Amino acid sequence: MGKKIKEVDAYIKKSADFAKPVLIHFRELVHKVCPEVEEKIKWSFPHFDYKGAMMCSMASFKQHCAISFWKAALMTDASKLIEKAKSEEAMGHLGKITSLKDLPKDALLIKYIKEGMKLNEEGQKLPAKPKTLTQITAPDYFLNALKKNKAAQKTFDSFNGSNKKEYILWVTEAKTEATRSQRLTTAIEWMSEGKIRKLEIHKKIRLPKEP
Numbered sequence: 001m002g003k004k005i006k007e008v009d010a011y012i013k014k015s016a017d018f019a020k021p022v023l024i025h026f027r028e029l030v031h032k033v034c035p036e037v038e039e040k041i042k043w044s045f046p047h048f049d050y051k052g053a054m055m056c057s058m059a060s061f062k063q064h065c066a067i068s069f070w071k072a073a074l075m076t077d078a079s080k081l082i083e084k085a086k087s088e089e090a091m092g093h094l095g096k097i098t099s100l101k102d103l104p105k106d107a108l109l110i111k112y113i114k115e116g117m118k119l120n121e122e123g124q125k126l127p128a129k130p131k132t133l134t135q136i137t138a139p140d141y142f143l144n145a146l147k148k149n150k151a152a153q154k155t156f157d158s159f160n161g162s163n164k165k166e167y168i169l170w171v172t173e174a175k176t177e178a179t180r181s182q183r184l185t186t187a188i189e190w191m192s193e194g195k196i197r198k199l200e201i202h203k204k205i206r207l208p209k210e211p
Contacts, residue, residue, distance in 0.1 A: 002037040008046045015060035021100050022065045026058050033113045043158055044194040055116040061193045066092030069112055071119045073126060136165045145188050152191035166197040
């Protein structure tokens with residue numbers, strides 16, 4: 001049987017007041033639908049594992065919450081979930097969530113949780129990422145900016161190679177110095193909040209407009 005862990009309790013407790021009801025509700029729903037779920041803190045925010053694999057997650061930021069389903073690309077509403085993740089500056093598959101009213105109805109959330117459970121029970125896996133995703137080095141100005149922000153540094157250090165690359169390439173491939181500076185500032189801010197720019201191959205955060 002799964003159980004709630006103190007680390008997730010602490011995460012919810014330190015979250016903004018608007019976020020607490022959202023996080024509590026989703027957490028309770030996951031445990032209700034999947035009694036054997038395992039709670040873990042990965043990449044600085046709560047994840048829910050089932051059958052030894054990630055199933056879904058929730059995160060709280062300054063002004064919104066995000067909920068993600070690890071195998072969304074394999075679910076029946078894949079295109080809808082992925083498009084929602086791309087359409088807003090939020091890493092979750094349900095868009096920006098600022099209150100309980102922004103959450104889908106419980107029936108739909110339960111459907112997604114059950115689909116995630118089934119995919120894990122069947123041992124379904126997401127397509128493997130190309131090895132070239134991890135072969136990249138951050139420039140000195142990028143690393144120096146990280147050193148000035150302990151929270152961002154901690155998040156970056158916890159990333160795997162592909163998550164690091166998403167930020168590094170976004171910053172270094174800017175066409176102008178002004179754009180590069182803007183992106184670096186935004187990247188440090190996002191990482192200080194524990195944001196992952198890309199959780200899986202088909203999920204991206206919308207890029208800011210070029211100056």
